[in-house]
Amino acid sequence: MRRISMDGASMGARGLWLSLAWLSASTALGCGRREALPASQDPGAERPAQPAQLAPPAQPEEPAAPLQESRVERDGLSIAFALRPLDRGQQGGGSGLGAAPAAAVAGSDVVAEFTITDASTGAPVRGLTPLGWMSRRAGADGAAAARFSGGAPVASLASGAVDAAPDEAACRGKIKSFMAGLLSVRPEVDMNAYLLWTLNQDNTLSAINPQVALARTQLRSVVSLAGRGVSFVMHPDRESLYVTLRGGQGLAVVDTRRGLVRTNVPVGQDPSRVVVAPDGRTVWVGNDGDGTVSVIDARSTDVLKTLPVGPGHHEIAFTGGGRAAWITSQQGESVAVVDGETLEPLGEIAVGEGVVSIAASDEAGVVHAANAARGEVVILDVARRAVAGRVALKPGLGALQFDPRGRFSFALNPAANEVAVLDGATGAVAHTLTGLAAPDAVTFTGSFAYIRNRGAARVSLVDRSALGGPAAPPLVDIAVGQGPPLAAAAPPGPAALATPIAPLPEGNGALVASPADRALYVYVEGMMAPIGTLPSYGREPRSILVEDRSLKEVRPGVYATTVRLGEGGLYDVELLLDRPRTGVCLEATVAPARCAPGDGEADASGCGGDPVKDIAIAPLFEPDLRLAAGEPATLRFRATAGEGGPPLDALDVEDIEVMVVRFPAGYRFRGAPRAEGDGTFSVSFTPPAPGQYRFLAAVPGRGAPVGALPFVPLRVSARGAGARVGGAR
Known part of the structure; x- marks a missing residue:
C-alpha cells in the first residue's frame, strides 16, 4: 500500500469554517430599499416553508403564518425576511405547547427565514450559501418594543428612542465586524452557529461553541448524566440528543437548546447502541443485557414496543427509508428484520453467531453484516431477505459502514491493521488498505473517507474518487495529536460504538476527537496538518457530533434556521450572499418577554412589578x-x-x-x-x-x-x- 506522509507543524487557527475571503468583497456590500410588510400581506410569491422538524409528511402542510415580514430589493434580487413560530408539535420530544404566538417574543425560539427570488421574474434563486445575523439597534429598549402588536412593526417609535436604520456603509461595516469575530461587536442572534457535542469518558456531555475567524472556543454547557454515556445520536430536528447510559440508567434525552436532560427513559438492561429512524419519528435502543431492542416515540419519549431479538450486542440498520429495520445479535445466530412502521417482525435470517456490525445500502439493495470471529462479511439481499453470499476476510472485524452513495462498504479490522473495501453491488473485495494501526472508525466527506487509527496519533484519508479504479488508492496520513486513542487515561469503550470523527458542515474537512490529548483537532482538506485545536476542558472526548444551525435551503429559494431571540426591541437583520456578493440589511421587531399573570402595565423591561x-x-x-x-x-x-x-x-x-x-x-x-x-x-x-x-x-x-x-x-x-x-x- 502506498502511503503519503503529510506530517507537519500546525499552521495555526485561521477561522474554522467561515472564510475571511468575504472581507475582501466588502465593496459589494450595502443596504437596499426596505419595506415592512404586515403579516397578513402576500407579496405574490409562493409562501416559503419552515424547516422540517421531522421527515416531511406525505402531504406538505402550509407553513405557519409569519409573525412579521420585511423586504428589500438589491442587485436584481428580491429578498424577504420572516420570523415564523416553531411548530412545537413536530419536534422530537416535544410536548405540544398550544397555539402559536402572535408575535416574535424575546427569549423564544422561532424560525428565521429568507426567501430570495429574481426581482423581475419571481423565480427562486437556488444554491446560495447565505450568512445571517440579527443585531439590536442602539436605543431599541423594551419600552419601544412594547409598542407593537400583531407581529407587525409599529409605524414609528418615540422620537429619539431608536437609532436610524444603517446606511450602506454602516451595513457593510457591521457585516465585516461579524465576519471578523470581534469581541467588541457581537450580534444578538447568529444564524451561522455550529455547536460541537462531545460524549466524554465521565458522565458528561460537553457543548463547545467555536467562534468565527479567531478560533476562540466557548464551553457553552456541560450536561451531567445519570450514568456514564455509551453512545449518542442527534435527532434530525437538532432539538434532542439521545444518550444510552451505563448502570441501569436507561436513555437520557437531552434538550440541545437548553443544555439539560429533558428526561430519562427506562429501557432494557445495558443499553448500548442508539439510532434514530430515517423519518425521525422513532428512536431504537439495543439492550445488550437482556436481548431486546426498545423502540421509543421521539415526540412523547414513550416506549412503543420492546422487541426480543436475541442475546449479545446489537447493531441496527435501516432500508427503504426506514421501512425495515435490520438488527443483529452478537451471541445469536440470526439477523432480525422488523417492519419500521408497524414494529412487527418480518423474519429472521440465519447468519451465524458473532456478528458485530451491520450496514445497509438502498442503492445496492443489500445489507452487509460483519462476523468478527469468522472473519467474513455476510451479504444479505434486501428484497428476498436472504443470504446472497459470504466474503471471506480475516478474523477480528469491527466497524462496518457504507459510503454515502452506497457504492462501497468499508470493513475495518483493528486486529489485522487493515480495511477491506467491498463493492456493494457484487460483494467482491475491491481494495485492501493495509499499514493502518488498529483502525476502528470511519467517517465520510464528499471527497474522502477518514479512518481513525486507534493505535496511532493519526487519521488516514482515502480518496473516494479513486475507489472505482483497479489499484488501491494511497493512504494520506494526517498527524493528529501527541498520543494514540489507546493512550487515554480511561480505556476506550467498544470500538464499534465510537464516533470520534465528524465532518465539518461545509463538507471539506473534519473534526477529530483525541481522548489522549483531551482536545479536538480541526482539519481542512488540502492542508498538511490540522489548522486548529479546540480544548475539551479537561475531559476525554470519546465521540463527537456537530449540531449545525446555519441557514439551509429548505425549499427552492427559501433559506431558514431556528434561532433564539434576544431582548425585546428593534433589530437590524444582516444578510450576506455569495452569488452575487451582496450584503443587505432588513428589519425585525422583537416583543418583550411574556409577562406573568397580574403583572399589569408594561414598564421599560417589558413587565411591571417583580x-x-x-x-x-x-x-x-x-x-x-x-x-x-x-x-x-x-x-x-x-x-x-x-x-x-x-x-x-x-x-x-x-x-x-x-x-x-x-x-x-x-x-x-x-x-x-x-x-x-x-x-x-x-x-x-x-x-x-x-x-x-x-x-x-x-x-x-x-x-x-x-x-x-x-x-x-x-x-x-x-x-x-x-x-x-x-x-x-
Whole structure:
C-alpha cells in the first residue's frame, strides 16, 4: 500500500469554517430599499416553508403564518425576511405547547427565514450559501418594543428612542465586524452557529461553541448524566440528543437548546447502541443485557414496543427509508428484520453467531453484516431477505459502514491493521488498505473517507474518487495529536460504538476527537496538518457530533434556521450572499418577554412589578430530605402563580428547569421537569456521592433565573447507611 506522509507543524487557527475571503468583497456590500410588510400581506410569491422538524409528511402542510415580514430589493434580487413560530408539535420530544404566538417574543425560539427570488421574474434563486445575523439597534429598549402588536412593526417609535436604520456603509461595516469575530461587536442572534457535542469518558456531555475567524472556543454547557454515556445520536430536528447510559440508567434525552436532560427513559438492561429512524419519528435502543431492542416515540419519549431479538450486542440498520429495520445479535445466530412502521417482525435470517456490525445500502439493495470471529462479511439481499453470499476476510472485524452513495462498504479490522473495501453491488473485495494501526472508525466527506487509527496519533484519508479504479488508492496520513486513542487515561469503550470523527458542515474537512490529548483537532482538506485545536476542558472526548444551525435551503429559494431571540426591541437583520456578493440589511421587531399573570402595565423591561413574586415553588418533600448515593430519586414540587395562587401548567412555564448542586462545589445536575398536572412537576436524578446538596428551581422566561427562588437542602448518605428520611420520592 502506498502511503503519503503529510506530517507537519500546525499552521495555526485561521477561522474554522467561515472564510475571511468575504472581507475582501466588502465593496459589494450595502443596504437596499426596505419595506415592512404586515403579516397578513402576500407579496405574490409562493409562501416559503419552515424547516422540517421531522421527515416531511406525505402531504406538505402550509407553513405557519409569519409573525412579521420585511423586504428589500438589491442587485436584481428580491429578498424577504420572516420570523415564523416553531411548530412545537413536530419536534422530537416535544410536548405540544398550544397555539402559536402572535408575535416574535424575546427569549423564544422561532424560525428565521429568507426567501430570495429574481426581482423581475419571481423565480427562486437556488444554491446560495447565505450568512445571517440579527443585531439590536442602539436605543431599541423594551419600552419601544412594547409598542407593537400583531407581529407587525409599529409605524414609528418615540422620537429619539431608536437609532436610524444603517446606511450602506454602516451595513457593510457591521457585516465585516461579524465576519471578523470581534469581541467588541457581537450580534444578538447568529444564524451561522455550529455547536460541537462531545460524549466524554465521565458522565458528561460537553457543548463547545467555536467562534468565527479567531478560533476562540466557548464551553457553552456541560450536561451531567445519570450514568456514564455509551453512545449518542442527534435527532434530525437538532432539538434532542439521545444518550444510552451505563448502570441501569436507561436513555437520557437531552434538550440541545437548553443544555439539560429533558428526561430519562427506562429501557432494557445495558443499553448500548442508539439510532434514530430515517423519518425521525422513532428512536431504537439495543439492550445488550437482556436481548431486546426498545423502540421509543421521539415526540412523547414513550416506549412503543420492546422487541426480543436475541442475546449479545446489537447493531441496527435501516432500508427503504426506514421501512425495515435490520438488527443483529452478537451471541445469536440470526439477523432480525422488523417492519419500521408497524414494529412487527418480518423474519429472521440465519447468519451465524458473532456478528458485530451491520450496514445497509438502498442503492445496492443489500445489507452487509460483519462476523468478527469468522472473519467474513455476510451479504444479505434486501428484497428476498436472504443470504446472497459470504466474503471471506480475516478474523477480528469491527466497524462496518457504507459510503454515502452506497457504492462501497468499508470493513475495518483493528486486529489485522487493515480495511477491506467491498463493492456493494457484487460483494467482491475491491481494495485492501493495509499499514493502518488498529483502525476502528470511519467517517465520510464528499471527497474522502477518514479512518481513525486507534493505535496511532493519526487519521488516514482515502480518496473516494479513486475507489472505482483497479489499484488501491494511497493512504494520506494526517498527524493528529501527541498520543494514540489507546493512550487515554480511561480505556476506550467498544470500538464499534465510537464516533470520534465528524465532518465539518461545509463538507471539506473534519473534526477529530483525541481522548489522549483531551482536545479536538480541526482539519481542512488540502492542508498538511490540522489548522486548529479546540480544548475539551479537561475531559476525554470519546465521540463527537456537530449540531449545525446555519441557514439551509429548505425549499427552492427559501433559506431558514431556528434561532433564539434576544431582548425585546428593534433589530437590524444582516444578510450576506455569495452569488452575487451582496450584503443587505432588513428589519425585525422583537416583543418583550411574556409577562406573568397580574403583572399589569408594561414598564421599560417589558413587565411591571417583580415577576419573581408572581411565581412560587413549593417542594412536595420535606426539608432535609435524605437520599442514598447511587440510587435514583424522584423529587416533586408544585408551581403556582404567587403564594396561594392558581397552579401553573406546562403552557405557563415552558422553560421551567431544576438544578441540583453539591454544596459548596462539585456535582451539578440540570434537568427539565415533567409536568404531572395541577401545577405538579417531577424530576429524577441520581446523586453520585454522599454530601450536602441544594435543590433549585428556575423559570428564566418569567424573570426567575437560577438563584432567584429559594433553594431546598438535601442530604445524601452512603448507600445502605440507613433508611431514607423526609417524604415523597
